[in-house]
Amino acid sequence: MFTDELKSVVHRNVTDALAEDVGDGDLTAALIDEDELVGASITARESLVLAGGPWANEVFRQLDERVQVDWYIEDGQEAEANDVVCKLVGPARALLTGERTALNFLQTLSATASATAAFVAAVAGTRAKVLDTRKTVPGLRQAQKYAVRCGGGHNHRSGLYDAILIKENHIRSAGSITEALRRAKAVAAEVLVEVEVESLGELREALDAGAERVLLDNFAIADLREAVTINAAYGYVSAELEASGNISLETIRAIAETGVDYISTGAITKNIRAIDLSMLFRID
DSSP: OOOTHHHHHHHHHHHHHHHHHHTTOOTTGGGSOTTOEEEEEEEESSOEEOOOHHHHHHHHHHHOTTOEEEESSOTTOEEOTTOEEEEEEEEHHHHHHHHHHHHHHHHHHHHHHHHHHHHHHHTTTSSOEEEOOSOOOTTOHHHHHHHHHHTTOBOOOSSTTSEEEEOHHHHHHHSSHHHHHHHHHHHOTTSEEEEEESSHHHHHHHHHTTOSEEEEETOOHHHHHHHHHHHHHTGGGOOEEEEESSOOTTTHHHHHTTTOSEEEOSHHHHSOOOOOEEEEEOOO
């Protein structure tokens, strides 16, 4: 789940977050003796799927490399309320200064991982894969996409630079679905090209134009079933189908059972509630 490419992302995310929080120095932590060494625990206050360990590690590494973090729960694993997620040992000042920033990363990324895991569980046994979208917290896109993987989901395009998704306004500007697809293939034939359609008629046009992947936007369940049937009738030129629009835990199972290949939802990255975690010094 964690790749070498993410290392620079983690460093940048943490550097920016510490600059925002610490500024010229932690005035309150300065009340503590600089030589004091302590132990601490981060504990889950509710059930979760953990994500964000590399970001928490980097917080304390940047503050003081003497801090040691021992993870009891790894990213992608489940924890229950009152489970100890990790224990830390190191200079008290560094632990105090990094506490909120480390918890912010853990609570946000674990929220995405936990929400994703719930959606993935809801479609278990179907062919559908749960995808994220570009509806992410600014500056944390790659972090949240990592969290989606921790939750068992899959990533859609990373941004505007690595795939083409032709949407309604692109189609209007180009004049038609057919023309938009023609231009897309001429501009970047080596990347994923996907086209959004809003009706079965538009789906047929997209398939006739050779679309390899089609996003079915806000289709009713009956129309999704019909779309799968129409797509299958195209035989060897059939496209991958992705359902999207107002996806919820209550609706996703029925959508998956229509036979679509993918279901994309912004809910797992934007409609999240931070997971409750706490850090307390240990008194031994």
